[in-house]
Amino acid sequence: MSQDNEKRLAAETAVHRYVENGTFKGGIIGVGTGSTVNFFIDALAPFRDKIKAAVSSSEASSDRLRKLGIDVLDLNAAGRLDLYVDGADECDAQKRLIKGGGAALTREKIVAAASDKFVCIIDASKQVDVLGTFPLPIEVIPMARSLVAREIVALGGQPVWRDGVVTDNGNWILDVHNWRITQPVELEATLNQIVGIVTVGLFAKRPADVVIVGNREI
Numbered sequence: 001m002s003q004d005n006e007k008r009l010a011a012e013t014a015v016h017r018y019v020e021n022g023t024f025k026g027g028i029i030g031v032g033t034g035s036t037v038n039f040f041i042d043a044l045a046p047f048r049d050k051i052k053a054a055v056s057s058s059e060a061s062s063d064r065l066r067k068l069g070i071d072v073l074d075l076n077a078a079g080r081l082d083l084y085v086d087g088a089d090e091c092d093a094q095k096r097l098i099k100g101g102g103a104a105l106t107r108e109k110i111v112a113a114a115s116d117k118f119v120c121i122i123d124a125s126k127q128v129d130v131l132g133t134f135p136l137p138i139e140v141i142p143m144a145r146s147l148v149a150r151e152i153v154a155l156g157g158q159p160v161w162r163d164g165v166v167t168d169n170g171n172w173i174l175d176v177h178n179w180r181i182t183q184p185v186e187l188e189a190t191l192n193q194i195v196g197i198v199t200v201g202l203f204a205k206r207p208a209d210v211v212i213v214g215n216r217e218i
């Protein structure tokens with residue numbers, strides 16, 4: 001099966017299990033960002049009546065949801081969310097993730113923190129034994145880019161500025177290459193202490209609750 005078909009299958013499985021038949025009844029849904037989530041948004045269309053509204057992690061997803069007639073709320077107005085569905089760039093056996101390939105990591109981490117259940121939808125290529133083959137995205141305040149990069153080098157990483165990319169929050173992204181992340185919770189905590197870092201694309205302290213790979217739930 002192609003990668004796109006696996007993404008579509010994971011997205012449709014999430015809609016089937018958690019929106020069509022699940023415990024999610026007419027509430028507000030958190031929706032992430034990326035190509036897998038685009039399949040999820042499209043698969044939501046027949047069930048829009050089961051959704052009161054959505055909170056989204058990017059302008060792109062908000063536009064796509066609105067085009068389907070789904071209201072998009074500000075998180076401050078929505079409060080706590082029952083369910084959050086999003087993709088990932090890498091996922092280990094403990095459901096810890098690397099996210100931010102599409103530069104949406106900060107809003108994604110906020111929506112994940114506000115949600116009771118985080119369902120992650122991926123294709124099999126995203127599953128890894130040890131996180132870090134995919135370069136770790138880190139959102140930084142623009143004026144602190146070099147400062148943060150030097151701190152990361154001191155920690156053994158190789159940061160590369162994603163030149164030309166500005167996040168929805170007006171910040172920049174450093175992608176950290178060649179980091180075999182054997183202790184994700186500890187690394188996330190260490191990076192969170194560096195002044196100038198807004199968000200680290202490691203979702204280890206708050207991993208996914210459920211991961212759907214194709215039509216398998218793990």
Ligand SMILES: O=C[C@H](O)[C@H](O)[C@H](O)COP(=O)(O)O
Nearest residue numbers: 034035036087100101102104
């Ligand atoms: O910033 C983007 C997000 O973290 C995405 O969820 C992640 O990059 C996966 O994207 P895709 O579903 O396109 O592979």
